[in-house]
Amino acid sequence: MPNTQGLIETQEFGAVLEIRMVKPKVNAICRRLSHAIFTAATYLQQTPHLNVGILTAPGDRAFSAGWDFNEVAAYAGDEAGETVPGGFGGITSLWSLDKPLIAAVNGPAVGGGFELALACDIILMADHAYFQLPEMRRGILPDAGGLQRLPKRIPYNVALEMIYSGRPMLADEALRWGLANTVCARAELDDQARRLAAQVAEGAxxxxxxxxxxxxxxxxxxxxxxxxxxxxxxxxxxxxxxxxxxxxxxxxxxxxxxxxxxxxxxx
Structure with a gap:
């Protein structure tokens, strides 16, 4: 596995590659984390014996809290980090990733963290997790996939209300709209994600x-x-x-x- 700067950990389970974000404290997305996720996703795509990926994080505090505002000055003029391979977060514009990627959302996924989950093909959630796009309150837009993908995943008017208001969507609502495929206790999430990934990996x-x-x-x-x-x-x-x-x-x-x-x- 290529160097991912200690910001993610990877583990292989047969044909499944699990990618865990481990950037303290809440996996805020910076260029280095974006590059690390891009590197892991590229490894998944280019490794013949791997068929499916899982994107997750340890613990239950956060999947990702979104854009690392400590890098706001560095991103100025970049249009949401388009200079990062794979786009913001390393996968939001990674069109060369043809292998399926499952998001196992272990905790809150806010802003860019939600956009990472939306860039995945299937979403599983812990029952205490939630999604939120608060960018409108920060003077910006969720344009790294939030406004592009969310209205295609849930009813259009619900997506717009969520983006305009910045209010959180709890796990049971995400399940009701079909955005999350499964909601379960945090203690069960990793096993559920690995079982699903192994089942998907049986395909040609x-x-x-x-x-x-x-x-x-x-x-x-x-x-x-x-x-x-x-x-x-x-x-x-x-x-x-x-x-x-x-x-x-x-x-x-x-x-x-x-x-x-x-x-x-x-x-």
């Missing part, structure tokens, strides 16, 4: 990545257009086309007919 490696590529490509399309997935070389769907012609696309049906687990080769 190319299919897992092709799914994320296709979902990104068809976002916002009318269904009639989305049903006609482009085959052009520059459509951003190289993994989807590779999947269609792969050995794994033959192995999957064959294993089903032979009543045995598939032996994926990732090609």
């Amino acid at each position: 490696p190319l299919a897992l990545q092709a799914f994320k590529q296709v979902m990104r490509a068809i976002d916002g399309m009318p269904i009639t257009e989305a049903m006609r997935i482009s085959r052009s070389p520059d459509d951003g769907l190289a993994t989807y086309r590779a999947m269609q012609k792969s050995e794994d696309a033959i192995e999957g049906p064959r294993a089903f007919l032979e009543k045995r687990p598939p032996q994926w080769r990732g090609r």
Whole structure:
């Protein structure tokens, strides 16, 4: 695993990479933490035996308290840290990350911390955790994914009310709107996230990545257009086309007919 400056810890569970933010005291997002998360996510993407990632933090005090205001002066004029690889937080604009990422939200996720969770594909929450976008009260906007992603995940009017008011969304409300897939006690969160990640990791490696590529490509399309997935070389769907012609696309049906687990080769 590349050097992540001691701001995150990583652990592998088979085909799953767990990425834990450990920046004292509340994982406030600075350039160094953004680079560390980017480095870990890049390692996930580039390591063949890893299929799924989990982004979380230890304890129950915070998932992330958002932007580190000690770096406000350093960020001045940068447009929310766009000079950081992968965008603010290292993953909010990391379009090359095609492997699924699960957020296990162990505590409050505020501002940029919430945007980190929104950049993940699936969200699990501890029952005491909450989401909040208080940027309006700080003279800025949650434009590192909050205003772009949240209105697509929950009802539009609820997202706007949350952004305008800056009020917190508790875990039970996040579950009710479908933003969180699961809410559980903090003591159960890590095991639940690892079980889900292991289940997801059983999928064919190319299919897992092709799914994320296709979902990104068809976002916002009318269904009639989305049903006609482009085959052009520059459509951003190289993994989807590779999947269609792969050995794994033959192995999957064959294993089903032979009543045995598939032996994926990732090609």
